[in-house]
Amino acid sequence: MAQHLSPRSPGRLLRAALWGIVLLVPGVALAATVKGQVKGHNELINPVWEESARPDTNRYTWREPSPTVRSDYRRLFGLAPKELCIAGVSKNKVEPPKVPILVLVGGGRTTPVTLVVAPGTRLRFRNNDPFKHRLYAVNEASFSPADIAMAAERDWTAPGPGTYELRDELAPSLRSWIVVKEGVASIGYPNRQGQFFLTLEPGEYQLEYFFAGKPIGTPRPVSVGGQDLDITREPIQVALPKDKNASGDAEKK
Amino acid sequence: MLLSRFWYLILALALGLFASGLYLAQTVYNRASRDSMEQALSADTQVVKWYLNDDARRRSSLLLKVCLDETIRKELHKASSKDEKVPQDVRDRTRAALRKLVDEMPAEYQFSSLFAIDQLGRVIGQVGFDQAAGIENFDMGGYAIVADALHGWVRDDAWVFDDRIYLVVARPVEVDTAQMPAGAVVGLRIVDTSYAKQLSKRSGATVGFFAGGTVKAKASPDGVSSTQLDTIVADIKNLAQDDTYKEKGTSKPKILMDDIGVIYSKIPGEAWDLGAGYVVGRSASVVKNPFDLLQLADAKEKKSQPWWIIALIVVLGAGLGLVFSLFEHTRPLRILKAEAERLAKGEIDMLQVSKFRGLYRKIASDLNDGTDKVAAKGGVPRKAADLESVLGPIPAQPEMSAFSFPVDGASPSTSGPLRVPPLRESAPKMPVQMPAPKPSPDSKPQMPAPKPDSPKMPAPKPADAMTPNLAPSEDDDDATVVSAVPPEILEASATGAHAAVEEAGEIAEWHNTFEEFLRTKKQCGEPTSGLTFEKFQVTLRKNREQLIAKTKCKRVKFTVYVKDGRAALKASPVR
Numbered sequence: 058m059a060q061h062l063s064p065r066s067p068g069r070l071l072r073a074a075l076w077g078i079v080l081l082v083p084g085v086a087l088a089a090t091v092k093g094q095v096k097g098h099n100e101l102i103n104p105v106w107e108e109s110a111r112p113d114t115n116r117y118t119w120r121e122p123s124p125t126v127r128s129d130y131r132r133l134f135g136l137a138p139k140e141l142c143i144a145g146v147s148k149n150k151v152e153p154p155k156v157p158i159l160v161l162v163g164g165g166r167t168t169p170v171t172l173v174v175a176p177g178t179r180l181r182f183r184n185n186d187p188f189k190h191r192l193y194a195v196n197e198a199s200f201s202p203a204d205i206a207m208a209a210e211r212d213w214t215a216p217g218p219g220t221y222e223l224r225d226e227l228a229p230s231l232r233s234w235i236v237v238k239e240g241v242a243s244i245g246y247p248n249r250q251g252q253f254f255l256t257l258e259p260g261e262y263q264l265e266y267f268f269a270g271k272p273i274g275t276p277r278p279v280s281v282g283g284q285d286l287d288i289t290r291e292p293i294q295v296a297l298p299k300d301k302n303a304s305g306d307a308e309k310k
Numbered sequence: 311m312l313l314s315r316f317w318y319l320i321l322a323l324a325l326g327l328f329a330s331g332l333y334l335a336q337t338v339y340n341r342a343s344r345d346s347m348e349q350a351l352s353a354d355t356q357v358v359k360w361y362l363n364d365d366a367r368r369r370s371s372l373l374l375k376v377c378l379d380e381t382i383r384k385e386l387h388k389a390s391s392k393d394e395k396v397p398q399d400v401r402d403r404t405r406a407a408l409r410k411l412v413d414e415m416p417a418e419y420q421f422s423s424l425f426a427i428d429q430l431g432r433v434i435g436q437v438g439f440d441q442a443a444g445i446e447n448f449d450m451g452g453y454a455i456v457a458d459a460l461h462g463w464v465r466d467d468a469w470v471f472d473d474r475i476y477l478v479v480a481r482p483v484e485v486d487t488a489q490m491p492a493g494a495v496v497g498l499r500i501v502d503t504s505y506a507k508q509l510s511k512r513s514g515a516t517v518g519f520f521a522g523g524t525v526k527a528k529a530s531p532d533g534v535s536s537t538q539l540d541t542i543v544a545d546i547k548n549l550a551q552d553d554t555y556k557e558k559g560t561s562k563p564k565i566l567m568d569d570i571g572v573i574y575s576k577i578p579g580e581a582w583d584l585g586a587g588y589v590v591g592r593s594a595s596v597v598k599n600p601f602d603l604l605q606l607a608d609a610k611e612k613k614s615q616p617w618w619i620i621a622l623i624v625v626l627g628a629g630l631g632l633v634f635s636l637f638e639h640t641r642p643l644r645i646l647k648a649e650a651e652r653l654a655k656g657e658i659d660m661l662q663v664s665k666f667r668g669l670y671r672k673i674a675s676d677l678n679d680g681t682d683k684v685a686a687k688g689g690v691p692r693k694a695a696d697l698e699s700v701l702g703p704i705p706a707q708p709e710m711s712a713f714s715f716p717v718d719g720a721s722p723s724t725s726g727p728l729r730v731p732p733l734r735e736s737a738p739k740m741p742v743q744m745p746a747p748k749p750s751p752d753s754k755p756q757m758p759a760p761k762p763d764s765p766k767m768p769a770p771k772p773a774d775a776m777t778p779n780l781a782p783s784e785d786d787d788d789a790t791v792v793s794a795v796p797p798e799i800l801e802a803s804a805t806g807a808h809a810a811v812e813e814a815g816e817i818a819e820w821h822n823t824f825e826e827f828l829r830t831k832k833q834c835g836e837p838t839s840g841l842t843f844e845k846f847q848v849t850l851r852k853n854r855e856q857l858i859a860k861t862k863c864k865r866v867k868f869t870v871y872v873k874d875g876r877a878a879l880k881a882s883p884v885r
Contacts, residue, residue, distance in 0.1 A: 109454035110463075115559060115582045116454060117465045118363040123482050123491075126462025130490045133461055136430065136451060138393070163445075164431055166452025185449070187441035188471040227470070229583045230454050248393055249429075 089281050091255040093264065094289040095141065095247050100296035101268045103135040105232050135268065137247045139166070141295065142236075144173040145243040145255045145262040145279070153177035157212055160233075161185045162192065162205065167223065167233040171267050175241040176218055183210045191226040194235075202226050220270045234270025252289070257281045266295050313634040321627070332600035339603060340596040344571065347594040348563040351573045354515035354590040355560060359575065361513050362477070362588075365419075366466035369497055370479040372415055376495045377483045381407035382426055386493035387485045390429035404435030412437055418508065421497040422476070426483070427456055428493045439498070450496065453580075455480045459494030468579030470586045473522035475501040475577065503527045510536075519577075520546055521586035539591050541566045542574075549574055549585075559587075569596045642670040649674070816865070820847050823879070826870040830877035850879075857881050 109116045110133060122131055135141065153175045161168040163185030174180070184190050184205040192211065194200035200213045200223070215221055215237045225231035242262065247253040255264070263276040274295040279286060376382060385404040389396045404426045412424050423438035431451010433442070442448045450456050455467035459480035467478040476498045482491035499505065501519045506529035510517050518528035518539040523546050530536035545566060552574075555561040559576035566572060571594055576587040597603055645665055652658045660681060661674040824846045831838050854866040863883035871880055 103457065105452075106454050106457045110458065115576065115578045116580065117467055118359075118366055118578045120458065120463055120465035123462045123464055123484070125484055125487050126482055126491055127487065131462040133457060138430070139451075161447075161449075164449030164452045165454070165456070166449075168449070170452075185445060185447070186471075187439075187445060227584065229580045230452055 087283070088256045088258050089283060090285040091145070091257055091264075091279060091281060092285065092287045092289055093143070093253050093255070094292040095137070095143070095251040095253065095266065095274075095295045096292040097294050097296035097298065098137040098141050098247060098251055099134045100132075100298055101135050101137070101141065101273070103133050103140065104269050105230055106133040106135075109230065135170070136249075137251065138249060139168050139246065140170040140268060141247055142169060142171045142173050142267040143245050143247065143253050143255065144236075144238070144241050144265045144267065145257045146238065146265050146276075147240040147242045147260055147262055149240060149260070151175045151240050151242050153179070157181035159183060162190050162225075162231070165228055165230040167231065169246060170232075171234045171236065171270055173236040173238055173241050173244050173265075173267050174215070176237050176239060177214060178237070179212055179214045180235065181210050181212050184208060188227075190228060190231070192223055192231075193226065195222040195224060197221055222270060234267075236267055236270060251292070259283055264293065266293070268295070312638075314631075314638050317631055317634050321631070329600075332603065335603055336597050336600045340594070343594040343596055344565065347571045347592050350592050351563050351571050351590055354513070354517070354592065355573045355575055357513040358509065358515055358517055358588055358590055361509055362577070363466075365499075365509075366477065366479050369419055369421065369477075369499065370464055370466065370481060372419055372421075373479060373481045373495050373497055375414075376408070376411050376424065376426075376497075377481050379407055379411060382411075382495065383483055383485050383492060386426055386428055386434060386483050389432065389434045390492050393430070396428070396432060396434060401435055405437060408435050408437045422500040423498040425450060425496040425498075426493060427451065427460070427496060429460060429490060431456060431460070434493070455579075456494055456496060459496065460491055462491055466579070468577040468581035468586065469498070470521050470581050470584045473524070473526070475519055475521050475526060475581060475586050477501060477577075478579070501527055503529060516591045518542065518589045518591070519586070520589060521581070521584065523547060523585070525589075539572070539589065541570060542572055542589055542591070545572075546574075565594075569594045642666060642668075646670055646673070812865070817847070820850055820868065823850075823868045823870060827877055827879065830870050830872060834872060834875055834877050836876060853881055857883055 108114055110120065112120075122128075157179040158172070158174065158181065160172065160180055160182050162182050167182070172180070182192060182205060184207055187207055189207065190205045191202045192200070192205060193202040194213075197216070199216050200221070203211065205211050215235055218237045218239060221235040221237070223231075223233040223235060242260075243255045243257050245253045245255045257279075259281050262279050262281060264279055265272060265276045266274045274293060277288075277293055279288065381403055385400045385407070388400050389404075408424050408426055412421060415421070421438065423436060425436040425439070426434045427450055428434050431449050433448040433450055436442065436448075451460070453467070453469075455465055455478055458465050459482050462482050464481050465479075467480070469476045469478055477500075478496060478498050480494050480496040483493045483495055485492040506517055506519060506527040509515075510529040510531055514531050516528075516530035516534055516536055516539065518525045518536070520526060520542070523543070525539060525543060528536045528539045530539075545564065549555050549561065552561050555574055555576070559578075559582065561572075561574040563571050563573050570591060572589050572591045574587055574589045576582045581587070595606070597606065646661075649658070649661050649665065653661060660678045663671055663674045663678065666674045821843065824843050827846070828838050828841065831841075850868055854868075857863065857866045861883040863885050865884045867882040867884050869880050869882065871878055
């Protein structure tokens with residue numbers, strides 16, 4: 058079974074890479090598109106930004122709210138198109154894609170920030186900044202700190218299932234998570250309104266949601282047939298409003 | 311001698327104390343200088359911190375104009391409404407507006423780079439960051455400060471790109487208060503030498519910015535060299551072991567190269583975790599050796615010294631030294647010289663030991679002993695020594711051997727009877743005063759023989775009366791030996807006529823002594839009225855008897871001398 062990425066992911070290079078994966082994987086012609094909707098994603102607080110806002114982290118000399126911006130917006134929720142990863146997970150074993158998944162490094166983060174992949178998936182990190190980066194995986198010897206020059210790339214394959222946190226020695230705000238999980242067939246990212254698309258071959262899947270390397274919400278089972286599937290009528294609650302604990306069971310009512 | 315030696319000791323101690331004081335002053339001065347330097351360093355650190363904070367606020371205020379610019383707001387709103395590619399014209403208009411706004415900013419607070427960023431974190435337009443000009447989809451939305459601005463916060467930050475430090479401020483760009491900010495503007499100011507100079511000029515501190523283990527920019531106020539910060543490069547790597555620096559972001563004052571003090575501080579922001587910071591430095595005015603202290607004083611300070619006190623100390627010190635030297639060296643030498651001259655002239659036949667002190671007394675005593683021995687071997691006979699020269703200083707009345715006589719108006723207590731102190735057993739034997747026989751040219755010095763043509767001894771003058779020793783005693787080596795006694799003397803002695811002759815001679819001698827005593831008293835300014843020879847001889851006789859009884863001598867010779875400014879008599883036993 059092939060792994061597919063949502064075409065809604067921003068960035069032309071990234072989209073081209075994703076389409077390349079789709080075209081190169083056999084059997085994609087039989088795949089169907091699952092169209093979905095998440096809600097509550099603006100309640101997911103980015104842990105890096107939140108931590109940076111604390112005075113004890115010494116990240117600023119002063120920080121003040123703009124009085125004309127509503128307090129709802131002053132909460133440091135993450136940017137879902139880069140940070141909320143939706144994965145279609147099969148019960149069957151999934152072969153990793155034959156081409157590496159491109160991860161752009163730049164702007165104080167990676168794109169995407171959270172990435173869920175099947176074991177053995179090769180990742181390719183490309184420096185999109187005009188200065189070097191020095192990525193490494195926390196407590197993981199297979200991805201030790203090494204410089205990536207401007208426009209240079211560095212490949213890495215996670216050694217096995219688990220969650221890997223990536224950091225940059227030269228950019229403290231850069232923190233990414235690679236979730237390696239058996240059966241990941243396809244991943245996608247919602248747009249700012251919460252809509253997402255997944256391309257899946259016919260079969261039984263669980264839709265799982267990951268934010269900052271952690272699973273959030275309640276997985277939703279979907280059965281993909283030969284045709285596209287629209288599940289937007291039943292939006293997926295990934296976080297409750299004002300819920301500081303985003304990893305809680307959002308759909309529990 | 312004792313005073314001089316003490317004076318030398320005092321001078322040596324004073325010199326030692328002076329040297330010790332100088333060394334102590336050097337230590338205290340250096341410590342005070344370093345303390346002062348550390349306080350100044352702490353103040354400088356605080357000033358630089360305040361300056362950075364104030365500078366960030368000023369720059370964020372400048373961003374207000376950018377955030378309120380209609381073109382910026384409009385174009386950012388357009389860009390944020392599209393998840394797809396941002397139209398190029400939007401980028402161009404945004405960039406043009408930014409350029410115009412940057413140019414209008416005051417030069418002192420101009421940004422190195424200015425960015426306009428939409429809600430997705432995409433850089434829609436920028437000026438001054440040319441290295442990113444060719445990058446498609448250049449994104450800055452991951453930085454915490456940008457995220458803060460996109461969520462309605464105003465704050466500052468510090469970034470380090472390729473070991474270059476950037477001071478960053480960001481503000482939200484708002485179009486509709488009911489919506490999220492349309493984007494954010496971010497201003498960067500690179501920390502370079504011009505910025506360091508500006509900071510140093512405003513704060514008065516010598517400051518350097520470091521990142522990646524090297525100093526990126528440094529500056530110092532006019533008149534102060536910033537090269538002192540060159541030494542910190544080797545020390546920066548040690549900051550990793552500085553717990554205070556790691557925990558509080560500011561190191562304790564550190565002394566480098568003896569006289570340069572520094573305090574390291576982290577720059578708040580992402581630079582905090584990237585080993586970037588600033589260092590303030592000052593040089594302490596330390597002295598290498600005590601004499602450098604003298605060179606620290608300027609002409610005014612030197613002029614304000616209490617020179618009169620210093621001169622007084624010098625004069626007093628030198629004066630005391632000279633006085634002690636005169637008193638203990640020059641004066642005894644002169645006395646010795648005078649006495650020696652008198653001895654040479656024959657005015658005295660021995661040195662008066664009591665006139666000397668210390669070593670000179672010993673010298674005088676030895677000379678006397680030597681003279682005696684020479685005389686005993688045939689030298690010129692000597693006059694009788696007085697008691698004081700033999701026994702040492704004679705105590706004042708009534709213990710003194712010298713005595714005075716009652717005069718009209720004088721206190722009775724001053725005219726007490728003469729008390730002769732007992733002779734010390736160790737005292738040298740008194741040489742007997744004898745008429746000096748003229749030695750013949752061929753006579754032996756030890757035993758002058760009488761002249762052959764004058765077998766009879768001429769009758770002695772009363773003043774030269776003596777009790778002859780017919781034969782030298784065994785225990786009196788110094789006694790003059792007479793070869794024969796004239797028969798007249800022997801006859802007179804046998805018949806008692808000799809006693810009368812001796813008494814008459816003694817009376818005549820006392821007359822002379824009385825005359826000399828009166829003369830001496832007048833010279834001393836003492837009254838002489840009422841002092842008659844009768845009283846005088848009664849006193850002499852009384853004291854003669856006492857002295858003869860005590861010393862078993864044959865007769866007593868009285869001589870006049872001056873003691874403590876008064877005329878006095880000495881009684882010398884003659885054996």
